[in-house]
Amino acid sequence: MSAELKANNAIAIVDAAIPEEAKFFEWPPIATNVELEPLPEFPMQALPPVMRDLVAEISQSVKVPESLAAAEMLGMVGLAIGRNVYYYFKKSLTGSANLYMLIFAARGERKSSVDSILQGPFNDWLYEKLKEYRKEGETFELLEKRREYLMNKIIKIGIGAEGTDNMMAEMNEINATLENTPPNPNIFTNNITQEALLQKLAECGGTVALFSDDGRGELKMILGLRYSNDGDAHDEVLLDCYDGTKTVSYDRSGRSITPIKRPCVGLVLMSQPDMLLLLGDKAEVFDSGFASRCLYCFPETWVGKRNPDGSLKRDIDDSEISDVTMERYKQLIFRLMNRSSKQTEPVYIGLSAEAKEFWKNHYREIESESGAGGLYYDTLAIAIRYPSQTLRLALLISQVLGHRMIELDDIQNAHALMEYFIANAERCHFFIKKMALPNDAMKLVNYFIRNYKVRQHSIRDLYRGAGMSKSRFNQMVALLESRNYCRTISTAQNQKGGKQESGLIEANPELLMLSQHSN
Structure with a gap:
């Protein structure tokens, strides 16, 4: 058996071991396919x-x-x-x-x-x-060092000592030049x-x-x-x-x-x-x-x-x-x-x-x-x-x-x-x-956003907290599914072979971008 075939078999075995509801499939974007009036020709x-x-x-x-x-x-x-x-x-x-x-x-x-x-x-x-700015920046940096040198020298020998007048005049000239530092x-x-x-x-x-x-x-x-x-x-x-x-x-x-x-x-x-x-x-x-x-x-x-x-x-x-x-x-x-x-x-x-x-x-x-x-x-x-x-x-x-x-x-x-x-x-x-979604649909979307760390939600729990009739709930879920806000996931029967477990609804990860909690 070739190495490629062995690798494919290993991938197939691992894939089969993952429960269907735990798989993450690529999502289409949240639908924005509203029928809009055509625009006039651009002038x-x-x-x-x-x-x-x-x-x-x-x-x-x-x-x-x-x-x-x-x-x-x-x-x-x-x-x-x-x-x-x-x-x-x-x-x-x-x-x-x-x-x-x-x-x-x-x-x-x-x-x-x-x-x-x-x-x-x-x-x-x-x-x-930027080349010009950097060259000017080097000049201004030298002037700042010169100003610092003059200031330290004046402090050392004392204001009014011989030669300090010339140093003070040079410092004033430097200050005037530095005030005109060009913007970045x-x-x-x-x-x-x-x-x-x-x-x-x-x-x-x-x-x-x-x-x-x-x-x-x-x-x-x-x-x-x-x-x-x-x-x-x-x-x-x-x-x-x-x-x-x-x-x-x-x-x-x-x-x-x-x-x-x-x-x-x-x-x-x-x-x-x-x-x-x-x-x-x-x-x-x-x-x-x-x-x-x-x-x-x-x-x-x-x-x-x-x-x-x-x-x-x-x-x-x-x-x-x-x-x-x-x-x-x-x-x-x-x-x-x-x-x-x-x-x-x-x-x-x-x-x-x-x-x-x-x-x-x-x-x-x-x-x-x-x-x-x-x-x-x-x-x-x-x-x-x-x-x-x-x-x-x-x-x-x-x-x-x-x-x-x-x-x-x-x-x-x-x-x-x-x-x-x-x-x-x-x-x-x-x-x-x-x-704009109906208020009842927004209730479900807001639930997904509030619980954005959870990818899959129990349909039973979502319905119980929705505060709407079952038929209305099903209508809103169908609307959200049609716009790719969420999708229902079929679940396998329980271990005893009895009735099907409560289904799951998975929220579109794109909702994270719409959430005020996302950073």
Whole structure:
């Protein structure tokens, strides 16, 4: 008998010895297959040419929806514009171009591939800047040592002794130089606990980038579902850093930090649609205004889908992103990042008269549909910022194109993009509403979550504690099984050959990710 055959026989013997109910089979994801209204076509012509060309080539070569690549790119470019460029409509209506972009895409949608392409120029820029920063750091370190030497010498010989005046003057010059220590250019982080985010802002001169192609953990931290003893949302710093109008000078531990003027955070989180259920269940982030500060992208999946002609949407081919297109995008990122890293004072970008009038009509349209019975009434917690989000997008477009003010074309293109993101926000709202489980089903889910350390539960015990009729209990179990929240396991007869033992229900391990207890 061959070694391979002996090994296979040994595996078969061991497998046969394991009771069926003790085996752990691979789980399908919790079902999110709600029938949703199709989205309008993404307005590619609204993007500046340098962005439009790359989005089109990413979509063609990587085989992803155009909107997925465009949404992430908009979030990244908005951050690159920085903390010192603002649109100015009037004194009480200003804002920067940084965006909070939440992208919900199905499994297998190649989010990481898109992210690596779009982050590449940022990594190249950071590599160059870190070399400069380290060289400057060595100089400042030498100056600090020189200052320490002079101070020790003055103390030794006494203040007022011969030569101390010159030493004091040199120390003052060193102190003045050290006050201008450049900020750390590494603005990128995935640690968004409140304390870490504040320290990063202070270290990096008031700008932080939170970009993640797997934003489940980051979103859970914002929602207070991770590292939160009380379960409260941790969105305070993000609220303060959205408009850039506040000076941040605190941290949650009570330690003082250097006051940060015009703080700016760029947030781009990509995750799977199940995270929408967590977001929809956290009323606190809607009440605080965090949800309304976000733009939403929830594209239709391309996985396994076909074009009208029957060909696969993601059929394999030889398409590549051209070097010319990628280089133009890299030059854009370098131009914006170099400018924003050197700017120290705010610059205000006004609107042309035509652009102002167009935006006023857009504002009136949203406002008139925000009352009871209006088009945006059900989603008012998000819709309330649609008009100002349009101004942010207009500022972003104007800066990519190098305009000195926001022109009519800029605001019209921003409006086209905003209409698409409004449709996505409505789609998210509908998904959350349709995926909401009946209260009786949630009783069972909450039981699984509370007892998350136990994988298999007795059907008899679960029914006795459910507080519902047997037929209702069976309906709720069937519903949860249909959505892959759990599954029933058949058990063997007892040792005497009598009636079957009470069955078991096994909870989907994915529920651990939905649990507030998971860390």
